[in-house]
Amino acid sequence: MxxxxxxxxxxxxxxxxxxxxxxxxxxxxxxxxxxxxxxxxxxxxxxxxxxxxxxxxxxxxxxxxxxxxxxxxxxxxxxxxxxxxxxxxxxxxxxxMLVNLSNLNEVVVTGVSRGTVLRKSPVPIAVLSRKAMDQHVNNNLIDAIVKGVPGLSAVTTGPNISKPFIRGLGYNRVLTLYDGLRQEGQQWGDEHGIEMDQYGVSRVEVVKGPASLTYGSDAVAGVINMIPETSSFKEGVIKGDFTEDYHTNNGMFGTSLGLGYVKNDWKYNFRASGKLAHSYRNKVDGPVYGTAFREYNLSGSVRTDKKWGYTKIAANLYDNLQEIPDGSRDSLSRKFTRQVLDDGDDLKNRPLVPEGELITYKIMPLHQHIQHYRLYNKTQLKLGTGSLDVLLGAQQSIRREYNHPTLAEQPGLYVVLNSFNFDLKYNLPEFKGIESTAGLSGMYQTNRSKNATDFPIPDYNLFDVGGFLFAKKTFGKIDISGGLRFDHRHIRWNDFYVGQNPQTGFDQQVRGAETADAKLQFPAFDHSYKGLSGSLGLTYNLTERLLLKANVSRGYRAPNITEIGSNGLDPGAHIVYLGNRSFVPEFNLQQDIGFIAYLKDMDISVELFNNNIQNYIYQTRLTDAAGEPVVVVPGNLTYQYQQAKARLYGAEFSLNLHPEAFKWLNFNNSLAYVRGTTMGQNLPLLPPLHIRSEIKFSSERNYGFFHQPYLKFEADVNAAQNHFYGLYNTETYTKGYTLFNAGLGAAIKNRNQKKLFDLFIQADNLFDVAYQSHLSRLKYFEYYENSPNGRRGIYNIGRNFSFKIVVPI
Missing domain, CATH: 2.60.40.10 (Immunoglobulins)
Known part of the structure; x- marks a missing residue:
C-alpha cells in the first residue's frame, strides 16, 4: 500500500x-x-x-x-x-537576420573543419566574389583569381592554360577544390590547366600555407576552393543569368547560361558555357601560332533541405580542344613555322605557317583534347547540436595530345585518370566553448595509357587515406584553433613495356609474349608514404577592428607520379621527364604572422611568412660531363628531378583607402614579394616583386539608364626578376614591366528601374607593352641561340579590350 x-x-x-x-x-x-x-x-x-x-x-x-x-x-x-x-x-x-556587410565577419569554409569567420581564423585566407572577377579581363578562371589575391600567381602556357602558385609553390603543392572536392586531372604537367567552368563559380576562397587539415597530401602551399552557385530566391520561379563575353585580342567569345529553380525544399541549378578563341597577338610576334582553343562546359545540381539536414547531387562535364605552340620559327624572318613530318623533321627547314592559318578559329591538327567528368554527393546529417558531413565523388580525366602530323588521328599521349574520393567529418557538439571536428578522407585512383605513342608516366594504382582532429575556442579576445592529421599513401605499378607498332612505326605499349623484344620503360614499383601534418594559431582581437594573427603549420606531400615514375616524353610540354624512385615525402614548416586593421577610412593588412621545406623536389636540365644539355628526343628539353632542402620567405601588404567623406572613391594597393633558395641556388618559377594599384570611382547616383556606374584605372607593376634558377640555363633573367589597365561598368535599367543587364568594359595593357612574364613557359620556347631582332622566346598578350554583359533572367 x-x-x-x-x-x-x-x-x-x-x-x-x-x-x-x-x-x-x-x-x-x-x-x-x-x-x-x-x-x-x-x-x-x-x-x-x-x-x-x-x-x-x-x-x-x-x-x-x-x-x-x-x-x-x-x-x-x-x-x-x-x-x-x-x-x-x-x-x-x-x-x-541582417547580413553582416563587414568583411571582418566574412564566412569562410575552406581548409578548416566547419564554417569559420574570417576574423577568427589565424590562417591567411582571401575571398573573391564573382562580381569582383567579372570586373577583370579573364581568359580563364585562374587568371581571374590571380588578379584579386596578393601572393597568388600563375605559371602560364598561353592565354587559356594557367596553373596556380601560392607564394612561389605550385603544381601538386597547391590543392585545388571544386565545391570541396579535390580536383584530380593530371595536374603534374606544365601545360595542364584547371578543368573548371569560369562562369559557373560564384565565390573563391584561397588558403595560403599548409594549414588545411581536411584534405591531406598536396596542400603544402595552400588550398583554392571554387564554390559554384546555389539558388536562393523566391520559390516557384525560374531565375538565372546569361553572360556574353568578347575579347578583341584573340577574338574570344564566351557565352554562358545559368538557370535556377526553387520549389518547397528543393533547389535546382543548371549551367551551360562555351568559349572559343583564335591565336592571340602582340607587337613583337604578331599572331602567336598555336594558341587557339575551344572549350565547353555543362553542370547541374539538385539539393534538398530538410529538418535532418541536406543532401546535394551535382555533375560537371568539361571538354577542351587546346592548341600548344612549339615555338618553331624561321631563323631570319622570325615567322612561325609548323611541323609537317614525323621522320625526317628538320627544325631549320619547316615550312612557314600560311597567313590564313595564323588567325582562325579552326583548331590545328596538333593539339590537345582534354575531357573531365565529375559526379559527387554532399550530405549533412544533423545529430543534435552536432552534424555529420559526407562527401563522395567520382572523377574521370581523359587527356589526348596529338603530335604526329603524318598521322593526325594518332595521339602521342592518351591517358585516362579515374579518381574516387570520400570525405567524412563529424562536427562534435560544442563543449565548454570548444568547437571540434574529427574526420576521415581519402582517394582511390587509377591511371591507364590507351592508344598512345609516348609514355611519360606508367599505369599506376594509388590509395590515399588520412584522419584528422581539429578544434577551436575563444578565450576573451583570443581565438585559438589547430589540429593534427596523419596520412598514408600507397602507390604501385607493374612492369610497363614499350615496343614498336608494325603498322605505324611508332611506339606502343606491349604485353605478354610481345615483351620479349620490347623495352622495359617502367620497372614495377610498390611503395607507401606516410606523413604527420598539423597547425596551431591564434588571433588576438586588440579591438573590434585591429587584429594580430600568428600561425605555425606543418605540411606533408607525397611525391607525385612524374617525380618518382616519369621516364619519357610529354609531347605537349616538349619535355622529357626523368623521375627518381628513391624520393621521400616533402615536409614543410611555415610560420605566419599578420596584422589587420579595418579602420574608418582605410584597411591595412600585413602578412609575413617563412617556409622551410625538407626534401623539396624540383626539376633541372640534364647535362653531360662537359656541361652540355643531354638531348634524348631531338627538339625537346630533358629535365631530371632532384631533392634537397629549400626555404621560402616573403611578405604581402595591402592598403585600401575608402574615405568616409568621399564614398565614391576607393584606392586599393597591394604588394607581394617572395624569395626562395635551395642548394645555394634560387628556386625555379619564383614570381618577381608584384605591385598592383587601382583607383576606382563609384557613383551612388543614376545617370539615365546607367545605375551606379563605376570607372577605374589600374597599374600592374612587375619588377625585374634577378633571382632566377640559372643553373644550366634552366631559367633566365626577366625584364620588369608595368601594364596600365582601365575599366568601367554599370547596371543598365529601364525607366521602371528594372535591371536589363550588367555591363563591364575592361582594357588591359592599354599601351600595348611588349613583355614576357617570368612565369610564362612560352618565354623559353626558342630554338636558336641568336635572334636577328634580339628577342628570344614568345611574348605575352598585347592590348586587349573586353566587353561583357550579364543579363538577369
Whole structure:
C-alpha cells in the first residue's frame, strides 16, 4: 500500500513539474528566405539549438521565467532579445537576420573543419566574389583569381592554360577544390590547366600555407576552393543569368547560361558555357601560332533541405580542344613555322605557317583534347547540436595530345585518370566553448595509357587515406584553433613495356609474349608514404577592428607520379621527364604572422611568412660531363628531378583607402614579394616583386539608364626578376614591366528601374607593352641561340579590350 501511495505521489509531482514547463518556437529568415544552421542560445536554460532547413527552431521543457534569447550565424549580425515564458507554448514572431556587410565577419569554409569567420581564423585566407572577377579581363578562371589575391600567381602556357602558385609553390603543392572536392586531372604537367567552368563559380576562397587539415597530401602551399552557385530566391520561379563575353585580342567569345529553380525544399541549378578563341597577338610576334582553343562546359545540381539536414547531387562535364605552340620559327624572318613530318623533321627547314592559318578559329591538327567528368554527393546529417558531413565523388580525366602530323588521328599521349574520393567529418557538439571536428578522407585512383605513342608516366594504382582532429575556442579576445592529421599513401605499378607498332612505326605499349623484344620503360614499383601534418594559431582581437594573427603549420606531400615514375616524353610540354624512385615525402614548416586593421577610412593588412621545406623536389636540365644539355628526343628539353632542402620567405601588404567623406572613391594597393633558395641556388618559377594599384570611382547616383556606374584605372607593376634558377640555363633573367589597365561598368535599367543587364568594359595593357612574364613557359620556347631582332622566346598578350554583359533572367 505504501508503495502504491509513493508511486501516486511521484506521478503527481512529475505531472505538476511538466505542466509548468513550456516550449519556445519560432522561425529565422533573411531576404525572404528561411535560414538554416542559425545558432540560438537561451541564457539560464543551459542549452543551445540550431534552426532546421526551413529556419524553424524549438526549445522544450522551459520553466516559467525571463530569458535572454540570442541569435548568431556566420555572415549575419548577432542579435538578442528578452523573452518571458508564461504558458506552455510561446511562439515568437519571425526573426529577421541582417547580413553582416563587414568583411571582418566574412564566412569562410575552406581548409578548416566547419564554417569559420574570417576574423577568427589565424590562417591567411582571401575571398573573391564573382562580381569582383567579372570586373577583370579573364581568359580563364585562374587568371581571374590571380588578379584579386596578393601572393597568388600563375605559371602560364598561353592565354587559356594557367596553373596556380601560392607564394612561389605550385603544381601538386597547391590543392585545388571544386565545391570541396579535390580536383584530380593530371595536374603534374606544365601545360595542364584547371578543368573548371569560369562562369559557373560564384565565390573563391584561397588558403595560403599548409594549414588545411581536411584534405591531406598536396596542400603544402595552400588550398583554392571554387564554390559554384546555389539558388536562393523566391520559390516557384525560374531565375538565372546569361553572360556574353568578347575579347578583341584573340577574338574570344564566351557565352554562358545559368538557370535556377526553387520549389518547397528543393533547389535546382543548371549551367551551360562555351568559349572559343583564335591565336592571340602582340607587337613583337604578331599572331602567336598555336594558341587557339575551344572549350565547353555543362553542370547541374539538385539539393534538398530538410529538418535532418541536406543532401546535394551535382555533375560537371568539361571538354577542351587546346592548341600548344612549339615555338618553331624561321631563323631570319622570325615567322612561325609548323611541323609537317614525323621522320625526317628538320627544325631549320619547316615550312612557314600560311597567313590564313595564323588567325582562325579552326583548331590545328596538333593539339590537345582534354575531357573531365565529375559526379559527387554532399550530405549533412544533423545529430543534435552536432552534424555529420559526407562527401563522395567520382572523377574521370581523359587527356589526348596529338603530335604526329603524318598521322593526325594518332595521339602521342592518351591517358585516362579515374579518381574516387570520400570525405567524412563529424562536427562534435560544442563543449565548454570548444568547437571540434574529427574526420576521415581519402582517394582511390587509377591511371591507364590507351592508344598512345609516348609514355611519360606508367599505369599506376594509388590509395590515399588520412584522419584528422581539429578544434577551436575563444578565450576573451583570443581565438585559438589547430589540429593534427596523419596520412598514408600507397602507390604501385607493374612492369610497363614499350615496343614498336608494325603498322605505324611508332611506339606502343606491349604485353605478354610481345615483351620479349620490347623495352622495359617502367620497372614495377610498390611503395607507401606516410606523413604527420598539423597547425596551431591564434588571433588576438586588440579591438573590434585591429587584429594580430600568428600561425605555425606543418605540411606533408607525397611525391607525385612524374617525380618518382616519369621516364619519357610529354609531347605537349616538349619535355622529357626523368623521375627518381628513391624520393621521400616533402615536409614543410611555415610560420605566419599578420596584422589587420579595418579602420574608418582605410584597411591595412600585413602578412609575413617563412617556409622551410625538407626534401623539396624540383626539376633541372640534364647535362653531360662537359656541361652540355643531354638531348634524348631531338627538339625537346630533358629535365631530371632532384631533392634537397629549400626555404621560402616573403611578405604581402595591402592598403585600401575608402574615405568616409568621399564614398565614391576607393584606392586599393597591394604588394607581394617572395624569395626562395635551395642548394645555394634560387628556386625555379619564383614570381618577381608584384605591385598592383587601382583607383576606382563609384557613383551612388543614376545617370539615365546607367545605375551606379563605376570607372577605374589600374597599374600592374612587375619588377625585374634577378633571382632566377640559372643553373644550366634552366631559367633566365626577366625584364620588369608595368601594364596600365582601365575599366568601367554599370547596371543598365529601364525607366521602371528594372535591371536589363550588367555591363563591364575592361582594357588591359592599354599601351600595348611588349613583355614576357617570368612565369610564362612560352618565354623559353626558342630554338636558336641568336635572334636577328634580339628577342628570344614568345611574348605575352598585347592590348586587349573586353566587353561583357550579364543579363538577369
Amino acid at each position: 505504501k508503495d502504491y501511495l509513493l508511486l501516486i505521489i511521484l506521478n503527481l509531482l512529475c505531472f505538476g513539474v511538466f505542466a509548468q514547463n513550456g516550449t519556445l518556437k519560432g522561425k529565422v529568415y533573411a531576404d525572404g528566405q528561411p535560414l538554416p544552421s542559425i545558432t540560438l542560445r537561451l541564457s539560464g536554460a543551459g542549452g543551445a539549438t540550431k534552426t532546421d532547413g526551413q529556419g524553424f527552431y524549438q526549445f522544450k521543457n522551459l520553466s516559467p521565467g525571463t530569458y535572454i534569447l540570442s541569435f548568431s550565424g556566420l555572415g549575419y549580425q548577432s542579435q538578442s532579445q528578452k523573452i518571458t515564458i508564461k504558458k506552455e507554448e510561446l511562439i515568437l514572431p519571425d526573426v529577421l
